[in-house]
Amino acid sequence: MTRRALATTFGAGWLALLGMRIAMNYAGASGRPLPQLLMVIVPVTAFWLPVIGIALWVDRRTATRPAGIFIAQALIALLVAILEPWFVQQVLAGVGLARSYITLFVGRFDTNILIYAVIVVGDLALTRLEAFRVRERSAARLEQALADAQLHALAIQLQPHFLFNALQFVAESAHDDLPAARRTLSHLRGLMAQAFALERRVEVSLREELSFLTAYGEIQQSRFGDRFRLIVDAPDDVMSAAVPPLLLQPLVENAARHGFGSRGSGGTIAVTARANEGVLSIVVADDGVGPPVSVRDGQGLSVTRRRLERLHGEAATFKLVRMGDRTEARLRMPLREVQPIPTGDHSAPANASPVPLEPPGARMPVGMGMVLFWSGLMALVISATAVASLIGPAAAPFRIERLIADEIVGFPFWLAMTVAAVAVGRRLPIVRAIAVHAAIGITLTMAHVLLGDAVRRAVLGETYPLEAYQQWAVWDMLAYTALVLIARSHDLRDWVSEKAREEVALSAEVRAVNARLDRLHLMQADLMAELDRVIASPTMESLDRSVVEFAEFLRAQILPEPSAEGVPA
Amino acid sequence: MTIRVIVADDEKAARTRLTRLLSMTGDAEIIGQCADGASTLAQVKMLRPDVLFLDIEMPEGSGLDVARAVTSKTGPAIVFVTAFDQYAVRAFEVHAADYLLKPIGEERLAVAWDRVRDHLRRGDPGTDRVLAALQELNTGKAPAYRERILATRDGRSTVILTADVEWAEAAANYVKLHVAGATHIIREPISVLEAQLDPLRFVRVHRSAIVNVDQVREIQPWFSGDQVIILRSGAKVKMSRTYRKAFQERFG
Numbered sequence: 001m002t003r004r005a006l007a008t009t010f011g012a013g014w015l016a017l018l019g020m021r022i023a024m025n026y027a028g029a030s031g032r033p034l035p036q037l038l039m040v041i042v043p044v045t046a047f048w049l050p051v052i053g054i055a056l057w058v059d060r061r062t063a064t065r066p067a068g069i070f071i072a073q074a075l076i077a078l079l080v081a082i083l084e085p086w087f088v089q090q091v092l093a094g095v096g097l098a099r100s101y102i103t104l105f106v107g108r109f110d111t112n113i114l115i116y117a118v119i120v121v122g123d124l125a126l127t128r129l130e131a132f133r134v135r136e137r138s139a140a141r142l143e144q145a146l147a148d149a150q151l152h153a154l155a156i157q158l159q160p161h162f163l164f165n166a167l168q169f170v171a172e173s174a175h176d177d178l179p180a181a182r183r184t185l186s187h188l189r190g191l192m193a194q195a196f197a198l199e200r201r202v203e204v205s206l207r208e209e210l211s212f213l214t215a216y217g218e219i220q221q222s223r224f225g226d227r228f229r230l231i232v233d234a235p236d237d238v239m240s241a242a243v244p245p246l247l248l249q250p251l252v253e254n255a256a257r258h259g260f261g262s263r264g265s266g267g268t269i270a271v272t273a274r275a276n277e278g279v280l281s282i283v284v285a286d287d288g289v290g291p292p293v294s295v296r297d298g299q300g301l302s303v304t305r306r307r308l309e310r311l312h313g314e315a316a317t318f319k320l321v322r323m324g325d326r327t328e329a330r331l332r333m334p335l336r337e338v339q340p341i342p343t344g345d346h347s348a349p350a351n352a353s354p355v356p357l358e359p360p361g362a363r364m365p366v367g368m369g370m371v372l373f374w375s376g377l378m379a380l381v382i383s384a385t386a387v388a389s390l391i392g393p394a395a396a397p398f399r400i401e402r403l404i405a406d407e408i409v410g411f412p413f414w415l416a417m418t419v420a421a422v423a424v425g426r427r428l429p430i431v432r433a434i435a436v437h438a439a440i441g442i443t444l445t446m447a448h449v450l451l452g453d454a455v456r457r458a459v460l461g462e463t464y465p466l467e468a469y470q471q472w473a474v475w476d477m478l479a480y481t482a483l484v485l486i487a488r489s490h491d492l493r494d495w496v497s498e499k500a501r502e503e504v505a506l507s508a509e510v511r512a513v514n515a516r517l518d519r520l521h522l523m524q525a526d527l528m529a530e531l532d533r534v535i536a537s538p539t540m541e542s543l544d545r546s547v548v549e550f551a552e553f554l555r556a557q558i559l560p561e562p563s564a565e566g567v568p569a
Numbered sequence: 570m571t572i573r574v575i576v577a578d579d580e581k582a583a584r585t586r587l588t589r590l591l592s593m594t595g596d597a598e599i600i601g602q603c604a605d606g607a608s609t610l611a612q613v614k615m616l617r618p619d620v621l622f623l624d625i626e627m628p629e630g631s632g633l634d635v636a637r638a639v640t641s642k643t644g645p646a647i648v649f650v651t652a653f654d655q656y657a658v659r660a661f662e663v664h665a666a667d668y669l670l671k672p673i674g675e676e677r678l679a680v681a682w683d684r685v686r687d688h689l690r691r692g693d694p695g696t697d698r699v700l701a702a703l704q705e706l707n708t709g710k711a712p713a714y715r716e717r718i719l720a721t722r723d724g725r726s727t728v729i730l731t732a733d734v735e736w737a738e739a740a741a742n743y744v745k746l747h748v749a750g751a752t753h754i755i756r757e758p759i760s761v762l763e764a765q766l767d768p769l770r771f772v773r774v775h776r777s778a779i780v781n782v783d784q785v786r787e788i789q790p791w792f793s794g795d796q797v798i799i800l801r802s803g804a805k806v807k808m809s810r811t812y813r814k815a816f817q818e819r820f821g
Contacts, residue, residue, distance in 0.1 A: 132792060132793075136792075136793045139793075143811060160652065160653035161626065161652045161653050161654075163652075163653075164652035164653050164670070164671045164672060165580065165583075165652045165671060167671070167672045168582070168583060168586065168652070168671040168672030168673065169580065169582045169583075170672075171586070171672045172582040172583070172585055172586040172589075172672075173582060175589070223580065223582065224580070257626075257628065426789075427789065427790065491791070491792070492792060495791055495792045495793070495795065498807060502776070502777075502809075505776065505777070506776070544675075545674070545675075547672060548672050548673075548674035548675075549674075551670075551671075551672050552674075555653075555670070
């Protein structure tokens with residue numbers, strides 16, 4: 001997090017404290033005019049600005065926050081609680097008000113400690129939020145990398161039906177017309193080379209895509225003769241539009257299989273591309289009678305869908321529409337030129353994260369964190385009150401019945417507040433639900449004050465001065481803030497360490513898929529050389545035999561290996 | 570004695586190839602050639618061949634539909650032909666049904682033909698093998714999902730009813746099944762298990778977790794679109810953003 005963001009966050013927190021104090025005092029019974037109030041409250045609250053700086057400086061000394069840091073922070077908190085009343089005394093003296101240091105010290109001690117605690121807890125929450133953001137980005141990157149790699153892997157296996165059928169056609173046609181078989185085989189070789197070249201890219205121009213489609217169409221024409229006709233209609237103004245690679249061939253294949261495969265007369269597949277008001281629409285239409293697309297064809301089509309989504313996101317649509325006997329595949333996507341990024345790189349992003357993980361040893365249940373928070377705070381407050389009453393006349397002499405009267409409400413209240421803050425903190429975000437948090441905090445505070453006052457009247461027959469209830473209110477709001485921060489950042493840390501573990505597995509998977517792809521691509525040269533050898537076979541028997549051998553070799557390469565899934569131990 | 574054969578494939582070159590290769594066997598007699606499912610059915614009924622070479626990727630009733638219709642004790646022996654149907658090939662392998670891969674090589678065809686000849690000599694057209702393979706491939710209609718899972722530990726095996734599984738968790742290359750407070754380990758990748766479970770009941774919610782939707786009590790937001798699923802047993806399962814949509818679709 002940048003210094004500026006840090007300053008903004010804590011600046012906002014400081015302003016909130018200032019606002020709360022002004023509101024409380026102004027609404028209170030002090031009866032002082034606002035300007036005079038401001039002359040006291042603003043400098044008194046300004047005391048916290050350098051304190052925030054020191055707290056953050058100490059907090060960010062180490063990335064992993066060893067226990068020593070918390071002890072140091074507790075000592076600084078004590079020092080702050082000693083210095084602040086002195087500073088307040090000076091400010092009050094400046095406006096002609098004399099107060100004893102001990103009265104101020106005891107009266108302000110718990111609030112001061114709590115404010116410091118909120119700063120420390122807030123910074124803890126912020127660093128966890130930072131770690132969260134970093135992880136979130138790297139996780140998203142990795143997921144994308146895996147999706148890309150899987151998409152590439154799918155592309156290579158996309159049309160083996162076509163490939164092996166075409167190879168069989170070549171093997172057989174060699175017996176009929178050897179030179180023609182060789183020609184078809186060279187077309188097939190060109191098509192495979194083109195597929196290898198295209199599939200590694202995220203986007204290609206429609207021109208490249210259509211040239212691939214045409215090469216495919218020529219082979220199909222050799223196979224089916226007049227039974228297969230492919231008409232491509234695309235004006236010049238759409239030719240440089242960006243499309244995902246190998247988008248249309250599965251659609252044409254699908255149309256051919258279902259559209260007119262059975263008709264003796266065959267049929268025509270028309271591919272029409274048009275640009276209109278920033279939208280590129282492509283329609284692949286057959287003129288045949290065919291069954292609706294079956295479930296198993298879904299894979300080819302879902303790859304098309306995923307490729308479209310990868311390139312254009314939600315902006316692209318893909319629909320299959322039945323028009324009487326005909327089926328149309330309709331694609332619509334934003335019209336834009338191919339961007340000059342020749343991405344062939346689908347390597348996994350570096351796994352190293354700039355934000356170190358908190359050590360796993362520091363993990364504890366959120367309930368335990370609450371107990372520690374409260375007991376630490378109580379220990380500080382009680383010991384300081386004890387010390388203060390030993391060294392000087394306390395502002396309010398200690399009376400056991402008052403304590404009991406307050407705690408009849410206070411104890412269950414704090415318990416309920418802790419449970420509520422943890423529950424809310426774990427479910428609601430902080431910044432986006434700030435209004436909800438404010439409403440809950442204020443409601444809890446009001447309930448505390450009203451109930452506490454009622455019990456006090458009933459048990460002791462007396463009431464506190466309004467200032468005391470203001471103090472309660474500030475306390476409650478600060479405590480609620482600290483509790484929510486602890487609960488939320490605790491869960492945030494869980495998420496972060498979970499994601500960190502997951503990233504290890506994810507990057508292993510990305511590496512595995514990529515390794516397979518790389519092997520396939522390394523093999524590309526071998527495949528092509530092998531095909532050249534097949535094409536050069538001298539006789540029809542030897543051509544037939546080497547095509548069959550080549551097909552067996554190819555099949556062994558493109559069959560997916562059993563995937564190594566799951567999280568490595 | 571000649572064996573009477575019908576060849577069914579929608580591509581002319583493929584029929585020519587089979588016819589040519591079969592003519593080299595010496596005892597095959599091609600009595601018919603068909604280019605689609607409907608005419609294959611008609612021809613088989615009319616000509617009653619001994620053997621049917623059947624391409625499974627044909628229009629107008631796929632090869633599998635034809636096989637389903639003609640397989641009977643008195644029907645022809647069937648040799649399936651496919652270019653690259655991995656599902657079908659796996660089913661044929663498992664149930665030892667006869668099949669050939671395109672492009673069909675001379676030797677492969679000779680081996681397949683020998684097998685068919687043997688079967689026919691013993692009066693076995695392979696109906697059971699074909700039916701078993703077809704049943705396995707019949708996933709689209711009446712899916713048969715795994716109802717019991719056998720988990721073995723230290724030589725002792727436990728039978729788990731699939732419906733009792735609360736959730737499954739992947740770890741390395743095995744899966745931990747959480748059943749009524751106990752954990753059982755099966756040595757299978759989670760994706761293999763997932764494919765065998767009823768998708769209406771078991772949903773993948775994470776790269777390493779499958780959840781029984783009947784066991785879900787509550788879903789809470791976590792961070793970054795990820796969620797935490799709380800099961801009736803109180804167990805918490807993390808659901809990652811990427812699986813969320815598929816999960817929600819289970820609840821209509």
